[in-house]
Amino acid sequence: xxxxxxxxxxxxxxxxxxxxxxxxxxxxxxxxxxxxxxxxxxxxxxxxxxxxxxxxxxxxxxxxxxxxxxxxxxxxxxxxxxxxxxxxxxxxxxxxxxxxxxxxxxxxxxxxxx
Amino acid sequence: xxxxxxxxxxxxxxxxxxxxxxxxxxxxxxxxxxxxxxxxxxxxxxxxxxxxxxxxxxxxxxxxxxxxxxxxxxxxxxxxxxxxxxxxxxxxxxxxxxxxxxxxxxxxxxx
Numbered sequence: 001x002x003x004x005x006x007x008x009x010x011x012x013x014x015x016x017x018x019x020x021x022x023x024x025x026x027x028x029x030x031x032x033x034x035x036x037x038x039x040x041x042x043x044x045x046x047x048x049x050x051x052x053x054x055x056x057x058x059x060x061x062x063x064x065x066x067x068x069x070x071x072x073x074x075x076x077x078x079x080x081x082x083x084x085x086x087x088x089x090x091x092x093x094x095x096x097x098x099x100x101x102x103x104x105x106x107x108x109x110x111x112x113x114x
Numbered sequence: 115x116x117x118x119x120x121x122x123x124x125x126x127x128x129x130x131x132x133x134x135x136x137x138x139x140x141x142x143x144x145x146x147x148x149x150x151x152x153x154x155x156x157x158x159x160x161x162x163x164x165x166x167x168x169x170x171x172x173x174x175x176x177x178x179x180x181x182x183x184x185x186x187x188x189x190x191x192x193x194x195x196x197x198x199x200x201x202x203x204x205x206x207x208x209x210x211x212x213x214x215x216x217x218x219x220x221x222x223x224x225x
Contacts, residue, residue, distance in 0.1 A: 001119040001194060003202045007209045009216045019216055029211035092209065094201050096119055096194075 001096040008089050013081050016088035017064035020079055044069060073097045119197075122190045125170045130155065131163050135172050138186035145181050 009016045019025040026034040031046035037058065044056040056077070060068035067079045074097035082089040126132050130153065137152065138144055146164060150157040164184050167173035171190045175182040 001123070001197065003198060003205060005202070005205045005209055007213060009213065010220060011216055016216075019212065019219075025215065028215040029208055090209075090212075092205055094205065096197050096201075 003094045004092065006089060006091045008084050008086050010087040013064045013083065013088050016081055016090060020081070020090065021063075021067060038067070071097070119190075119194050121170045122172065122194060125166055125172060128163070131167055134160070134163055135167060135186050135188075138173060138184055139188060143183050143185050145183055147181065 009019070011019075019029075021036065021038045023034045023036050026036065026046075031054075032049045033047040034044070036042070036044040036056075038061055040058055040061055042058040044058065046054045046056070055072040056069040057072075058067070059070050059076075060066060065081055069077045071077065076093075076095040078091075078093040078095075080091040080093075082091065126135070133153070134149060137149060146157045146160040149164075150160045153160065161182075164173055164175065164182075168175055168184075172187055173184050174187050175184045
């Protein structure tokens with residue numbers, strides 16, 4: 001099961017890649033505080049002001065076409081950049097973690113919050 | 115409960131199984147014999163579909179005397195819908211912010 005979205009950014013692929021991979025840019029749109037080591041095997045930490053924190057590992061880096069991150073709950077985020085007459089088309093795909101695992105994490109979270 | 119999301123949707127791709135889940139949910143519980151009366155299908159065929167639904171967590175069977183009574187379990191669907199709504203909503207918000215961010219930068223550069 002996956003969610004797919006796409007948008008066209010009015011900039012070239014190099015600039016689009018920067019906004020999708022550099023912490024200073026990611027902090028403007030993805031999360032409030034971002035650390036990301038953009039190398040295969042590099043780690044990422046995304047923090048939101050509501051207290052939410054998510055950890056990720058970089059799986060694929062193909063500058064300036066494709067970036068794949070794996071969340072620590074096993075969900076996957078793929079970002080693809082394509083040329084577009086008006087700039088760069090960005091395709092986002094997030095794939096759900098395995099069902100059983102997701103339920104387990106939910107149960108753990110409920111336990112932690114209780 | 116351990117069924118994967120894909121398997122849940124695959125189970126529901128079949129119209130007979132969709133009908134069976136819906137009927138079980140409306141009736142609260144039923145048996146293959148009762149359900150077979152409503153469908154152009156044998157009791158054995160209904161049982162086979164119910165087994166498949168049970169495998170992906172959409173139905174639960176319990177032995178009562180000589181027959182198995184089935185209940186619908188819609189939790190796998192609820193989790194799937196929750197996930198799609200939550201993650202889809204997150205990306206809608208993030209991509210809108212990304213667009214604003216890129217537009218602001220482009221304007222600053224022009225000035």
